[in-house]
Amino acid sequence: MKRNKYTGLFYLTPWLxxxxxxxxxxxxxxxxxxxxxxxxxxEPAFIGFDNYIRMFTNDPTxxxxxxxTIKFVIFTVPLKLIFALFIAYIMNFKLKGIGFFRxxxxxxxxxxxxxxxxxxxxxxFKSDGLINMALNMVGMDSIGWFSSPNGAMFTIVLLRIWQxxxxxxxxxxxxxEIPQELYEASSIDGASKFRQFFSVTLPxxxxxxxxxxxxxxxxxxxxxxxxxxxxxxxxxxxxYLLPMYIYESAFKNFDMGYSGALSWVLFVxxxxxxxxxFKTSSKWVFYADGGK
Amino acid sequence: MKLRRMLTICGTVLVGVSLLSGCGKNSDVTxxxxxxxxxxxxxxxxxxxxxxQEAITKFEEQNPNIKVKTEFGGYGGYQEKMTxxxxxxxxxxxxxxxxxWMDQYKNQxxxxxxxxxxxxxxxxxEDVLAPLESDGKLLGLPxxxxxxxxxxxKTVTDKYGIEAPQSWDDVFAMxxxxxxxxxxxANFFGSKYASPIVFFSILAQQTGLPISDDNGNMxxxxxxxxxxxxxxxxxVEKKIMPSKKEVxxxxxxxxxxxxALMEGKWVTFFEFIxxxxxxxxxxxxxxxxxxxxSYPSMKDEKSTGVWTKPSMVYSVPKTTKHKExxxxxxxxxxxxxxxxxxxxxxxxxxxxxxGKAVLDKEQLISPLTSKILELGEKKVDTNLSTxxxxxxxxxxxxxxxxxxxxxxxxxxxxxxxNALYTAFKEQEQSFKK
Numbered sequence: 001m002k003r004n005k006y007t008g009l010f011y012l013t014p015w016l017x018x019x020x021x022x023x024x025x026x027x028x029x030x031x032x033x034x035x036x037x038x039x040x041x042x043e044p045a046f047i048g049f050d051n052y053i054r055m056f057t058n059d060p061t062x063x064x065x066x067x068x069t070i071k072f073v074i075f076t077v078p079l080k081l082i083f084a085l086f087i088a089y090i091m092n093f094k095l096k097g098i099g100f101f102r103x104x105x106x107x108x109x110x111x112x113x114x115x116x117x118x119x120x121x122x123x124x125f126k127s128d129g130l131i132n133m134a135l136n137m138v139g140m141d142s143i144g145w146f147s148s149p150n151g152a153m154f155t156i157v158l159l160r161i162w163q164x165x166x167x168x169x170x171x172x173x174x175x176x177e178i179p180q181e182l183y184e185a186s187s188i189d190g191a192s193k194f195r196q197f198f199s200v201t202l203p204x205x206x207x208x209x210x211x212x213x214x215x216x217x218x219x220x221x222x223x224x225x226x227x228x229x230x231x232x233x234x235x236x237x238x239x240y241l242l243p244m245y246i247y248e249s250a251f252k253n254f255d256m257g258y259s260g261a262l263s264w265v266l267f268v269x270x271x272x273x274x275x276x277x278f279k280t281s282s283k284w285v286f287y288a289d290g291g292k
Numbered sequence: 293m294k295l296r297r298m299l300t301i302c303g304t305v306l307v308g309v310s311l312l313s314g315c316g317k318n319s320d321v322t323x324x325x326x327x328x329x330x331x332x333x334x335x336x337x338x339x340x341x342x343x344x345q346e347a348i349t350k351f352e353e354q355n356p357n358i359k360v361k362t363e364f365g366g367y368g369g370y371q372e373k374m375t376x377x378x379x380x381x382x383x384x385x386x387x388x389x390x391x392x393w394m395d396q397y398k399n400q401x402x403x404x405x406x407x408x409x410x411x412x413x414x415x416x417x418e419d420v421l422a423p424l425e426s427d428g429k430l431l432g433l434p435x436x437x438x439x440x441x442x443x444x445x446k447t448v449t450d451k452y453g454i455e456a457p458q459s460w461d462d463v464f465a466m467x468x469x470x471x472x473x474x475x476x477x478a479n480f481f482g483s484k485y486a487s488p489i490v491f492f493s494i495l496a497q498q499t500g501l502p503i504s505d506d507n508g509n510m511x512x513x514x515x516x517x518x519x520x521x522x523x524x525x526x527x528v529e530k531k532i533m534p535s536k537k538e539v540x541x542x543x544x545x546x547x548x549x550x551x552a553l554m555e556g557k558w559v560t561f562f563e564f565i566x567x568x569x570x571x572x573x574x575x576x577x578x579x580x581x582x583x584x585x586s587y588p589s590m591k592d593e594k595s596t597g598v599w600t601k602p603s604m605v606y607s608v609p610k611t612t613k614h615k616e617x618x619x620x621x622x623x624x625x626x627x628x629x630x631x632x633x634x635x636x637x638x639x640x641x642x643x644x645x646x647g648k649a650v651l652d653k654e655q656l657i658s659p660l661t662s663k664i665l666e667l668g669e670k671k672v673d674t675n676l677s678t679x680x681x682x683x684x685x686x687x688x689x690x691x692x693x694x695x696x697x698x699x700x701x702x703x704x705x706x707x708x709x710n711a712l713y714t715a716f717k718e719q720e721q722s723f724k725k
Contacts, residue, residue, distance in 0.1 A: 040379045041400060119545055126543030146483070147537040147700070232484030235540055236696050251372040252685050254396070 034260035040250075044257065051261035062262070064237045065245045068153070069266075072241055073220040075157045081212055084164040085205075088171035089197070102172070109165030113225030117159070121230045125155050146231060149238030156226040156239055167212050174208040175201070206285045214274055221270045242266050327356075330614045331384035332621060333363040334604075335370040337570060340638040347631040351624045358617050368546060383609040385618040391602040392683050394424060394431050402610045403429035410616060412623035415644045423602055423677065432605030433622060436566060436640025439600040439672070440489065441664050443568065444560040445575065446583040448474070457560060459589045464532055470559065477533040478550065478558035483540045486692035490562055492679045493587070493597035495520050500594025502676045503716070510720045517716075518709035521698065528699060534558070536699035554578050560585065565664050566603050566640035572660060584664045587671050598671040601680030603640050641665055682719065690715035 009016075034051055038044035055062045091102050111117055124130045125145035132142040145151040182200050191199065202209075224243040227233050233240035242262065250259035334344060341364050348360050363384060365373075371393060377383040378400040389397065404411055416433060424432045444456065452469045455462070457476075466476035480490040492503065498519055501511040528535045534542070534552075544550045552558045554574065563571055572582040587598045606622045608615065625631050632642065632650040641661060642648045651657050657665075694711045697703035703711070 040375055041396060115545075122543045122545055127538070127541035129543065144537065144541050147540040232546075234484065234692075234696060235537075235700060236693065236702060251375065252689075254375065 030260040030263055032260075033257050034264050036257045038256040038260075039254045040256050041254065047257070051258045052265075054258070055261060055265065061237065061240070061245065065240050065242050068238060068240055069221065069223075069242045071153060072157060072223060072239075073217065075153070076160050076220045076223075077213065077216045079157070080161045080164050080167060080216055081209065083161055084167035084212070085171050085209075087164065088168045088175055089201070091168070091172055092175040105168060106165035109163045111163070113159060113229055115229065118229040121155060121159065125151075147235055149235060152231045152235060152239045156223075156230055159226045159230065160220070160223065167216060170208060170212055171205070174205055178204045203286045204288070207287055210277070210281055210285045214277060217273060217277070218270055221266065221273075327359040328614060328617055329359045329361060330386065330617045330621065331361045331363060332386040332388075333374075333384045334388035335365060335367045336638070337366075339570075340635075343635045343638045344625070347625055347634045348621075350628075350630050350634065351621060354624075355617075355620065358620070360621065378609055381609075381611045383611060385608065385612040385614045386621055387607050387609060388435075388604050389432060389607050391424065391432070391434065391605055392680060394605070395426060395681070397607070398426045398429070398431060400609055400611075401431045401607045402612070402615070403431070404433060404608065405430045407608070407615060407619040410623065411619040412627045412644070412646075415627045415646045417643075417645070420602060420643045423680070424605060432602075432607040433626060434602035434643045435604045435606065435626065436602075436643055437600045438564050438566055438603035438640060439598060439668050440493075440562040440564050441667060442560055442585045442588055443563055443571070444583055444585050445556050446581040447579065448556045448559050454559075456583065456585045457588060458586050459591070461591065463560065463588055464530065466559065467530065467532060474557050474559060475531065475534050475552075476559055477527065478553055478561035479528075479533045479536060479539045480562065481536060481539065481692065481695055482546075482550075483542070483544050484546055484692075485688065486695060487683055487688050488691040489679075489683055491520055491524075491691070492676075492682065493599070494523055494590075496595040496599070496673065496676055496679070497590040497593040497597040498523070502599075502679055503682050504678065504720065504723075508720065508724055510716055512713070512716065514709055514713040517712045518705055521705045521708050521712075524695075525698070525705065536696050540696075549574055556580055564603070564640075565661065565668075568660060568664065569637055569658070572658075582660065584660060584667065586667055595673045595676065596671045597676075598668060598673055599676035599679045600668065600672055601683075602643070637661055681723070682716075684719060686722075687715060687719055 033044060035046060035048060036044035037047050037050075087105055091098060091105070122129070126132075127142060127144065129145075131145070135142060143151055145155055178201060182204070183196060186196050186200055222243055223241055224247065227239045227241050227244050228247070231239040233244050243266070246259050246262045246266065249255045249262060332348070334340075336344070344364070345362060348362060352358065352360060361384075371390070374383065374387060374389065374393075375396075378397055383400075394401075404413065407413075411433065413430075413433070420434050420437060421430060424430060424434060442457070449456070449466075452471075454466055454469050457463045457466065463476050470476060480486075495512060495516060496502065499512065499516055503512060504510050527533045539550075542550055542552055549571065550558065553561065556578070568582070568584075575582050587596060589596065606626065608618045608622075612618055625635070626642065626644045627646040629646075629650050632644075632647045633654060633656070636651070636656050637658065641657065642651065690712065694703065694708045694715075698705070698708045
């Protein structure tokens with residue numbers, strides 16, 4: 001019995017080394033550095049809570065960045081989930097050639113946010129880009145997407161919603177697991193498709209919605225590529241999300257200590273949000289087996 | 293109990309692996325065939341990368357006992373990489389750095405004077421080395437000297453009957469001759485990145501003073517910044533250059549030339565000498581000829597506003613175990629005849645006396661580049677020689693922020709001037725530390 005346990009651990013060694021070096025060690029060190037003035041090039045000196053005090057009392061950029069992050073999360077997460085569920089619902093019908101569409105809709109998620117996507121987004125949203133051309137064609141004025149705070153936020157929110165593939169696949173799987181007899185029974189009772197969706201599908205899906213919600217929430221809080229590549233955090237820091245501020249503090253301003261403090265604030269924030277969701281989940285998440 | 297065991301295991305693994313990596317560090321890096329292996333890193337575009345690699349191949353032929361490993365990429369992210377490597381003690385033996393980073397790395401770089409003639413120090417004049425010294429230590433050897441002349445699209449100016457602009461007034465006058473959707477000048481700032489160096493020149497033209505005096509005190513007052521911004525806003529309001537707002541919507545992508553520039557719609561622009569070859573070729577592909585105008589003069593100017601800076605330098609980190617070979621490689625790349633013939637103008641016009649002589653003899657300096665150089669030498673104001681030190685990441689950020697808010701109407705000139713002044717004052721304090 002005991003020997004078995006160590007064999008297991010032995011097989012886990014590569015993973016253990018990885019997590020120790022690349023997760024636990026940096027995780028702990030960032031906490032330590034957040035109490036220092038570490039600049040990467042000089043030895044760190046302990047400065048107590050100075051970084052945290054500076055953040056909350058004397059750094060307007062932090063508040064701007066925090067506001068932008070929360071705005072981004074509030075828009076991205078629900079919209080992405082609704083969209084993913086909507087598409088998954090359609091994909092679940094037994095239509096001809098549905099396999100092709102299931103793959104096609106997943107493609108944007110593979111692309112991620114890279115320079116090619118940044119080029120595409122610029123092409124779509126620049127002043128004489130495709131979107132504005134389309135607007136002009138239907139007689140509307142061009143919109144300065146990258147030159148208005150809301151427009152720029154829209155472009156990076158859209159980028160993430162467009163990549164709804166992974167959430168869709170999870171929904172799709174859950175949809176096919178819903179027992180058919182529930183639909184049969186409800187249609188005998190005279191429920192319309194619309195009524196079925198809200199009274200059968202949605203309640204059955206709540207555990208998966210909850211799972212996706214947590215996943216997307218954590219991801220959205222950590223969003224970096226979109227603003228970094230597409231908007232550069234601008235204009236006027238309107239899309240300067242916290243992860244971007246963390247990166248620039250560390251590697252552009254060489255303020256590792258402050259960057260560490262920012263990361264920990266972000267970490268605590270994500271913790272609070274997920275805890276709230278977990279606490280409230282008992283009120284709205286429905287488990288067919290009673291949650292056992 | 294479980295947690296404790298978990299931590300013990302983690303700790304043991306950590307210690308074990310760090311012991312292993314410690315062993316690796318102590319052994320010298322030699323390749324399998326017994327050659328000494330050294331590493332070099334730089335940034336650049338395709339043509340520069342090819343040229344340097346070719347020169348290095350020549351170096352290896354002449355020094356069969358040394359093997360050179362190359363690491364290169366674009367400018368984006370290069371500094372982050374260097375900083376991390378220098379901090380971690382894993383930097384290559386020869387590193388190319390931007391001169392404005394020197395102060396930051398002064399504790400990580402070795403004094404090149406120690407290497408003396410093996411690095412070919414006598415090929416550099418006192419003038420070009422002075423800006424790279426810190427506390428009497430020479431932190432890098434300059435590849436070339438840079439400044440930003442005003443370039444213009446000659447095909448477009450010819451078409452509309454415009455003479456090469458000599459002054460800011462000439463630039464303003466271009467407005468009447470160009471079609472409405474053209475701009476006489478590109479904005480000084482990109483959509484995501486702003487270096488205030490053209491501002492430095494305008495400030496110098498307006499005040500006749502460099503940013504700081506010999507004791508490091510800032511010369512400019514808040515009112516000077518207000519005058520500067522008045523001048524800038526004039527350029528935007530009279531449609532001499534697109535506003536920052538238009539730049540943001542122009543579809544520019546980091547690292548690529550602005551589309552409007554390539555369409556010939558932004559007719560003049562400031563660009564570093566080291567980049568003119570690239571831009572000249574890019575414009576040629578679109579059927580445009582690039583020419584250099586003089587640095588625009590200002591009515592009643594108190595300085596020409598032209599200042600130069602060492603562009604890129606070669607440095608050697610203190611952690612290297614191959615000082616002699618590193619010196620040899622630097623010496624070869626900068627001063628050797630063959631190496632210069634291969635690299636041509638890829639690094640700008642060489643500061644190395646031997647290197648420059650090779651290019652002169654072989655007539656490898658393009659007419660455009662010689663003209664830029666000549667104009668620079670004629671107009672340079674040596675009082676401004678320390679200006680480049682103020683081109684810091686922090687001031688770049690603040691400038692980007694302030695100019696955006698000003699052009700978007702979120703700030704008025706007074707507030708913007710105050711924000712700039714405050715940021716420069718903070719920079720002054722950090723220099724004094």
